[in-house]
Amino acid sequence: MLEHTMTLPDMPLPVGDPSLLLIDDDKPFLQRMSRALDQRGFRVSTAESIASGLSALEDHAPAHAVVDMRLSDGNGLDVVAALQRKRPDARVIVLTGYGNIATAVTAVKLGAIDYLAKPADADDVTAALLRCSGIKVELPDNPMSADRVRWEHIQRVYELCDRNVSETARRLSMHRRTLQRILAKRAPR
Structure with missing residues (x-):
């Protein structure tokens, strides 16, 4: 106790x-x-x-x-x-x-x-x-924005490509410089 x-x-x-x-x-x-x-x-x-x-x-x-x-x-x-x-x-x-x-x-x-x-x-x-396991988590008051979801997807692909910008850009069909600008910014809210 x-x-x-x-x-x-x-x-x-x-x-x-x-x-x-x-x-x-x-x-x-x-x-x-x-x-x-x-x-x-x-x-x-x-x-x-x-x-x-x-x-x-x-x-x-x-x-x-x-x-x-x-x-x-x-x-x-x-x-x-x-x-x-x-x-x-x-x-x-x-x-x-x-x-x-x-x-x-x-x-x-x-x-x-x-x-x-x-x-x-x-x-x-x-x-x-x-929190006990099995308890349902409440929906957040402010869920992720569409911009944040996009950013999260880009980050996930970037991690899966072992942080290789060129490979990530190729897989996302995105210009490498555009991807570099996105990665340099902070996450949107």
Whole structure:
């Protein structure tokens, strides 16, 4: 049983092992999210890189993890895969500021239970970590626009072509320079 005096309204507490590893290279975000998740009943440990995250897994494989996709020393999916090998029942959330469908699919295949775009707040993360499997996810208030769906499709093909711009452009019947301009822009809303 958890021994926390502070509970937040309408937020369930983690049941069983409340250990959580939070990995992000954005130090202010890491500190804010760590405090917020601690207040929600998790026992939080933090890491700012893949190397320190993998090292933390060697000491103790947590029941929960929140991992940033792009870290200064590599891809956060490496930590997801390592955690799933060490503790298959771990509930992992992947956070990213560069969301696309291809990486979300890869994250889920590696064992992540959800994939959240930044800026995600602690309530979103907690809800995703504690959501029981089998619960139907509600339709978002603002679903992806047609421009975003197109961008996601281009990103998926780009990933499937091993990030080869020329091959992606050929498969999409698109001029290579046009594709490069699209890839250089941020994702539409």
